Structures are given as structure tokens and as C-alpha cells.
Amino acid sequence: MEQLLRDLSRVVLAGRALGEVLEEITAIATAGIPGSESTSITLVRGDKAWTAAYQGEMALAADELQYAEGYGPCLDAGRGGVVLRIDDMRTEQRWPDYVARVVDLGVRSSLSVPLPYQGGVIGALNNYSSQPGAFASPESLAAGTDVAEAIAVAVANAEAHHELGEQARNMRIAMDSRAVIEQAKGVLMAQQHVDAEQAFEILRAASQRANRKLREVATGVVASTQPQ
Known part of the structure; x- marks a missing residue:
């Protein structure tokens, strides 16, 4: 024993x-x-x-x-x-x-x-x-x-x-999402001459219309500025 x-x-x-x-x-x-x-x-x-x-x-x-x-x-x-x-x-x-x-x-x-x-x-x-x-x-x-x-x-x-692994993964996803949303807001602010709050509302409205996640819409906005 x-x-x-x-x-x-x-x-x-x-x-x-x-x-x-x-x-x-x-x-x-x-x-x-x-x-x-x-x-x-x-x-x-x-x-x-x-x-x-x-x-x-x-x-x-x-x-x-x-x-x-x-x-x-x-x-x-x-x-x-x-x-x-x-x-x-x-x-x-x-x-x-x-x-x-x-x-x-x-x-x-x-x-x-x-x-x-x-x-x-x-x-x-x-x-x-x-x-x-x-x-x-x-x-x-x-x-x-x-x-x-x-x-x-x-x-x-x-x-x-x-x-713990799932929490870390979710945190990374959240941080990545926040980063791309901030980038997309910057693009809209420059293109449409709006402030940060208005840029976010544009993203949110587009997300609801397309029934897509906000991160996906933001990624599309950022991608549209990249050279083909």
C-alpha cells in the first residue's frame, strides 16, 4: 500500500x-x-x-x-x-x-x-x-x-x-478583433471625414444589415484599402 x-x-x-x-x-x-x-x-x-x-x-x-x-x-x-x-x-x-x-x-x-x-x-x-x-x-x-x-x-x-487554454485563445481573438475594428474605424474616419464614434456606428449598422460579425465587416473595410 x-x-x-x-x-x-x-x-x-x-x-x-x-x-x-x-x-x-x-x-x-x-x-x-x-x-x-x-x-x-x-x-x-x-x-x-x-x-x-x-x-x-x-x-x-x-x-x-x-x-x-x-x-x-x-x-x-x-x-x-x-x-x-x-x-x-x-x-x-x-x-x-x-x-x-x-x-x-x-x-x-x-x-x-x-x-x-x-x-x-x-x-x-x-x-x-x-x-x-x-x-x-x-x-x-x-x-x-x-x-x-x-x-x-x-x-x-x-x-x-x-x-486556461480556452481563456487565452478567447482573449487573443478578442484582442485581434479590437485591433481590426480600430483599424477599420481609422479607415472610415479618413475616407468619410467622421469621428471615431460615427465610424463605429457605420460599422455596426453594416454588420446588422449584412448579418455578419462586426469583426468580419471591419476586416473587409481594412482589406479594401490594400493594393490588389
Whole structure:
């Protein structure tokens, strides 16, 4: 358990793609969660669910089977925010179609832990084993919970970077728009002998008539002064 926490604490988030970080975390989870032979991370957005990272083909195949069925422990944990443990697929009754088919993939037990995020859940950490009862110990759940929290931190970090990037992009667009509008006002002031306020009103009226963005109209005005 201590080794698992040390490994999670060493995961670098800054400057890395989310997928790369999640792949590293799934490898740590497979090695550090008692009973786990194969691990995956299911992310859920509305009605859509997908495997964002996995370690071992068993996990990916089991996930894909649940997506095809439209239900299963990874989906229910990822949407409902509950821990779901299956000790033996051969006797499990909650998802009959799924468990009947996943046994053929070699899966006998699983543990799905929800990913906490801003008061809700965004998916699940899924652990699979070819042995029945592989996740029956309290240590398995404790380790799974620690990994799930690390995943949530990684996703939150990625979301924050994305939002900052969007804000910076929007700011650049706004600054570019302001610059071209000011240029267009200067052109109109020189051509039509009007002041800055009147020039802006001319641009605004043209924008409304043409049902085009003010920036597009301003760009056209500036472009009209360029030599052909």
C-alpha cells in the first residue's frame, strides 16, 4: 500500500497529455491493487462512455462488452457513484447477459470504483481478475479508492489546463478583433471625414444589415484599402 501511494505521488501531471498520465496510473494500479490482473479507466460524459486508458487486454475487452450491452458494473459505478464488486462472475445475478459473456473472456471477478469529481462522478476505475474473489480483501478497496482519487486529480488538472487554454485563445481573438475594428474605424474616419464614434456606428449598422460579425465587416473595410 505504501509503495502504491509513493508511485502515485511520483506521477507528473504538468506538461503531459491526459491520456499519457492515465496510462501510467493504470499501470500503477495493476501492479499495486491486490488481486488486479488488468485495469482500465472508464470516463462518462452524458450518455457516452469510453475507455480512456487500460493495462491488459482483459480490461479493454470487458469494458467494450459492457458498452455494447449498455450496462454493467463499470457503467453503473461510473454513473451511480457506487463501488461494485463481483466475487464470482459464474454466480453473479445483477447483470446476467454481461456476466455470461465476460466469463468467456477469462474474467472471474472485478472491482469498479467510481471517480469522484466536483461533487459528482466522471467514470470508474475497473479492475479485473481471472480468479474468483480476487478483490474480497479490504486492502483492494482501499487501494482502488486511492487510485481513483489520483485519477480525479489528473482529470481536474487536465480540465483546468484546457479552460486556461480556452481563456487565452478567447482573449487573443478578442484582442485581434479590437485591433481590426480600430483599424477599420481609422479607415472610415479618413475616407468619410467622421469621428471615431460615427465610424463605429457605420460599422455596426453594416454588420446588422449584412448579418455578419462586426469583426468580419471591419476586416473587409481594412482589406479594401490594400493594393490588389
